[in-house]
């Protein structure tokens with residue numbers, strides 16, 4: 405009877421005066437206490453524990469007179485504003501020991517049935533990311549939640565850059581249900597390279613082949629944000645908050661993610677999931693690397709400096725439009741939890757995998773070519789929303805549709821470029837400028853004018869010197885030198901690159917941004933309405 409009562413959702417009754425068989429919560433100060441009912445899906449229960457009563461708790465209301473009370477506590481996810489999740493608890497008690505045990509047992513059995521929840525995790529902590537708080541954040545905010553949810557962990561505090569990546573090639577990754585990285589986008593990138601690289605190695609796939617069909621990585625990655633930008637966490641969860649991310653890991657969320665491979669000729673350079681930026685964001689990154697000691701502030705400092713230098717770069721872009729996906733970068737609808745467009749891409753991917761070999765070769769499809777002088781070339785696989793820009797570089801980009809949005813910002817005045825930047829922070833359309841173009845693509849290539857000239861051997865020593873001279877002279881804004889590619893916060897050595905989006909190559913412990921979550925103004929559809 406008890407199990408039947410539980411059904412798909414558990415109802416926590418917190419109303420006084422309910423009949424004898426009901427459960428009462430002692431959490432009187434919680435806002436839930438005053439609501440009539442609070443619905444918690446089983447999938448959002450963190451843990452169920454038998455509870456011992458202390459004297460203080462016994463002295464509540466009419467239960468005071470009773471001799472022996474039996475209780476259990478349900479720890480569950482409480483959704484707050486702006487996609488923030490918190491762990492809340494409600495204790496239920498009654499006099500009937502058998503009934504109490506039945507409920508505890510039934511709930512535990514239901515939790516056991518949640519097969520997507522991780523039981524064993526491998527955790528990498530970068531102690532030097534962001535404000536250098538990674539270790540503290542993990543120990544104080546995340547580890548206690550993992551232990552409450554009975555998740556066992558192997559923790560590695562990294563000692564140098566690439567420690568996590570190299571380690572993932574050595575350990576038995578298959579015994580883990582997921583890998584967690586505590587740090588910023590750079591740390592995530594390391595873990596992703598380790599996992600994807602390991603999968604390809606184990607499957608005999610050569611990453612240097614730009615046309616290789618890469619093997620999907622089914623071991624999910626969880627991101628505990630402790631970096632400077634935390635764009636990947638923000639764009640996939642809706643907030644950069646360690647407790648929220650830990651709870652998404654515990655409940656076993658799964659969000660597939662597109663990954664771009666970046667090659668130079670037939671050499672693999674890097675994978676990218678957020679921003680691949682040349683010009684403005686490449687120059688910011690290059691300058692900011694020298695200022696790591698400044699922490700997250702380095703990006704504002706270098707951003708201001710790069711804005712003033714106003715360099716533009718000449719080059720050629722060739723791309724293949726993403727015809728398979730239904731959306732467009734100018735859509736007003738964004739990618740949200742359970743996104744229809746991403747689901748369609750997932751279906752296509754499954755069909756393609758079935759009919760392997762029948763898929764049209766990239767070579768047969770048309771390439772569009774654009775030559776020009778650009779202040780910024782940004783290719784984004786996701787919106788790139790972050791605390792600095794809550795809607796991101798491309799607000800309608802999809803997390804898992806197999807495409808990237810290619811944003812070309814042509815040479816324009818400083819004032820116009822500033823207007824463009826400011827629109828990343830407000831509701832105005834940042835693509836509504838004559839000097840900005842945006843395309844949804846499945847692959848692209850870039851060659852700078854300089855490397856084209858190099859290849860045709862027209863460059864002489866004098867030109868090289870002139871290039872160097874102009875770069876050091878801010879008023880000139882000349883385009884003779886190359887910029888650097890910013891690949892998820894890491895610089896690339898080559899300016900000529902070939903990029904290909906791999907649809908849903910990997911998975912995160914996340915669920916995308918939820919549609920009806922309470923916003924800053926408190927507008928929301930409550931979770932109760934959602935469940936009904």
Ligand SMILES: CCCCCCCCCCCCC/C=C/[C@@H](O)[C@H](CO)NC(=O)CCCCCCCCCCCCCCC
Pocket residue numbers: 588589590632633634635678679685688689703704707708711788790792793796797822825826828829890891892893894
């Ligand atoms: C007037 C204010 C305009 C503000 C415009 C803000 C636009 C911000 C857009 C941020 C996009 C982040 C994309 C994510 C990239 C990550 O994979 C990567 C690794 O973490 N982070 C960065 O490369 C780090 C990138 C950091 C970018 C910081 C940009 C700061 C620009 C400041 C311009 C100042 C102009 C002031 C003129 C008076």
Ligand SMILES: Nc1ncnc2c1ncn2[C@@H]1O[C@H](COP(=O)(O)OP(=O)(O)OP(=O)(O)O)[C@@H](O)[C@H]1O
Pocket residue numbers: 529530531532533534535561562563564565566567586587588589590591592594630631632633634635893
């Ligand atoms: N122990 C370590 N010592 C030095 N560098 C490390 C160590 N562990 C990791 N790293 C490197 O530090 C780089 C930056 O780390 P991380 O991404 O965590 O912080 P961030 O750069 O401040 O944040 P964001 O990437 O969000 O801007 C990563 O590329 C990673 O390779």
Ligand SMILES: [Ca+2]
Pocket residue numbers: 662784785786801802803804805806807808
């Ligand atoms: Ca995408």
